[in-house]
Amino acid sequence: MRVFFSATVALILSVCASPAGAQENKSSSELDNGFTISTGFYYSSGKYGAALPTDVQVALTDLSYKTGSFRFSTSLPYLDIKGPAYSVIGSNNVPVLINPKAGSNTIGRSGLGDINIATTYSVPNEKLGDFDLDIMARVKLPTAGISSGLSTGATDFAFSTDLSYNIGAWSPFVSLGYNFFGQPTGYSLKNSASWSAGTSVQVSDKVFGILSYNYSEASSSSIANSHEIFASASWLSNDAITLTGYGEVGLSSGAPAIGMGLLVSWKIR
Secondary structure: OOOOOOHHHHHHHHHHOOHHHHHOOOOOOHHHOEEEEEEEEEEEEEOOOOOOOEEEEEEEEEEEEEEOOEEEEEEEEEEEEEEOEEEEEOHHHOEEEEEEOOOOOOEEEEEEOOEEEEEEEEOOHHHHOOEEEEEEEEEEEOOOOHHHOOEOOOOEEEEEEEEEEOEOOEEEEEEEEEEEOOOOOOOOOOOEEEEEEEEEEEOOOOEEEEEEEEEEOOOOOOOOOEEEEEEEEEEEOOOOEEEEEEEEEEOOOOOOOEEEEEEEEEEEO
8 A cells, every 4th residue: 555655756845845956857056955845735545455445644744955966854744544444654654554454444543653754865967967866765763653553663764766867848757666664563564666657747937747657566465566647736836835736546456546635845045
């Protein structure tokens, strides 16, 4: 179950953190350095093999700092989960389905989730020509605790790479990722790989979009692998503020039937 913050949403955060870079193919200009605050809301719903749907709502706050080729970020979600499927939050704010209990009663829980801390290195453009390469490492710290019903109660690690090629207004990309799950008491999670393929497009000086196909291996034997289509549209209202709407449609039982969200990013200059 990979219903929030796929690799492409992480790419959105990276682009929104550097509004000037979105207009200049993610240039690592010194003008892009500084802090960015992003906040947003996400909703998804899916049955995941159960008789009743599980609804997930996430309110996210992300603070990042870019200096040169490096970007450091930390994020903290507020979560509300209702449904028969028992799920907790894993690395990169990805809900992990542990056991879909068909026919069981709907249960709900809400509260602050786990803190995610990430570092991204963007290879300088002059070394790759028309290619852009980002390498990210992320750690999820179990600050929520297993008793909250929102966390695995274990530390998780994730790594990913994003490679894109600039062709005028278009930038086709491929993202590869891998999650290393800590082993909480009471159940077992398996490490999982993921990948995305798609393109971003610069519609105008202030509007750009992303369309991709996303795949993620299930971290539990109780659920199928996730296949989904993702799309987003962003508007740079000025040099500091970016508004993004995004959505996804599941193509397998391991993905949400539908998901949608809104993200606002403010570059502090």
